[in-house]
Amino acid sequence: MTANVLSRIFTIEIGDTPTLTFEAQNLREAQELCHEQWLKDDLAEAKSDGAPLWDGKAKLRARMALPDESALFVEANSGQPSDGLMLVYLVFENSPPLTRQKGPGILSGPVFGPDFRWSDFF
Numbered sequence: 001m002t003a004n005v006l007s008r009i010f011t012i013e014i015g016d017t018p019t020l021t022f023e024a025q026n027l028r029e030a031q032e033l034c035h036e037q038w039l040k041d042d043l044a045e046a047k048s049d050g051a052p053l054w055d056g057k058a059k060l061r062a063r064m065a066l067p068d069e070s071a072l073f074v075e076a077n078s079g080q081p082s083d084g085l086m087l088v089y090l091v092f093e094n095s096p097p098l099t100r101q102k103g104p105g106i107l108s109g110p111v112f113g114p115d116f117r118w119s120d121f122f
Helices: 027-033 037-045 067-077
Strands: 009-012 015-022 062-065 084-089 107-111
Touching: 009 027, 009 067, 015 027, 015 067, 027 062, 062 067, 067 084
Parallel strands: 084 107
Antiparallel strands: 009 015, 009 062, 015 084
């Protein structure tokens, strides 16, 4: 997690599907991420079961993360301090979990599904 203890964990939903979690200072800041072109591009390129995560039309909506979503974010982010933005995906992608660099200081985090466990990979 970032060094700021006042940040909170949020989830972006595509349509009604919780898709990724991240930290932000407040809901307004979280909602701003939904309008970032780099994120829209990434979501349109990323696939789950062969289909793009985002079709370019469905509404992107930020909300406070539910407890299980927050727990996944904390687990994925533990031991990985960052000054950038860590995105933890809540859906399976067509590849195993991985971390990708998405520009200066911005990290795109591991891709998770509902049955994900770090212990399965280590």
